[in-house]
């Protein structure tokens with residue numbers, strides 16, 4: 179049976195209808211860090227590990243000259259990764275206006291971003307990718323070889339309509355055979371950790387996850403997989419409502435839209451698997467996320483535990499593109 183609705187305990191944010199706007203404003207208002215501030219961050223090694231994981235995904239599923247659409251591109255933090263993959267064209271879309279402005283500055287160069295001449299033309303668009311059908315905002319750029327959605331897909335899981343529009347958009351913009359690559363929280367791990375605690379809250383010095391009292395029975399029904407909200411706080415990064423993504427439902431919906439699951443791994447397994455590749459091991463050394471075991475300059479136990487709440491996924495587009 180459904181848990182009985184009891185009053186909410188968390189009221190840091192009024193989240194319901196206005197949650198997308200809250201998310202947009204939250205990301206828009208995040209200031210850019212200087213290199214010094216970034217290096218002093220308590221989660222610097224986690225950030226570096228996330229960058230390594232995104233780089234590995236990008237390098238594994240992108241070919242030279244590919245056209246790429248980046249959904250929830252944020253401040254354009256992955257532009258250099260795409261440049262290194264020598265892509266041919268890039269479209270980045272994000273709901274946060276301030277982030278798109280930052281991404282434009284990163285691409286065009288400004289006082290705080292040294293001018294880097296990117297080898298690909300780019301278009302940066304502000305739009306809600308989980309409400310709007312992307313053919314309304316794209317010109318004649320689609321279809322794309324690769325669609326990337328890094329740490330953003332879970333914001334579409336607020337309700338079934340958004341989740342469907344998100345996956346429909348991905349499928350619609352991809353060429354047959356094109357890849358959909360992404361990262362998002364691992365709902366299995368989050369639910370397991372929640373059930374291991376006495377209350378509705380868990381975390382460590384890097385992150386905190388808080389569920390509403392509504393979930394006091396800690397039951398999550400596969401028949402009701404949308405709108406399972408929690409507050410997520412990542413030290414020095416985000417404090418936002420997020421939604422659990424029940425992966426079997428995600429896969430089933432993706433399948434409906436012609437996206438076939440190719441790969442799915444928790445970040446811990448992802449690291450163990452890809453670090454064996456000498457090219458990626460070298461990249462890890464360059465990025466400096468994991469030390470050599472001898473120095474202190476390595477990921478902390480709490481950061482490594484925070485990495486465990488994420489997963490990476492890859493889907494392949496089967497059949498024709500649906501862009502109208």
Ligand code: SAM
Pocket residue numbers: 198201202205206249250251252253255256271272273274277305306307308309327328329330333
């Ligand atoms: N992909 C970037 C990265 O890996 O650094 C940014 C990730 S950030 C955690 C999540 C991003 O998703 C934010 O920039 C946020 O504005 C964006 N986002 C959330 N909801 C969105 C929506 N409905 N449409 C487009 N972007 C959205």
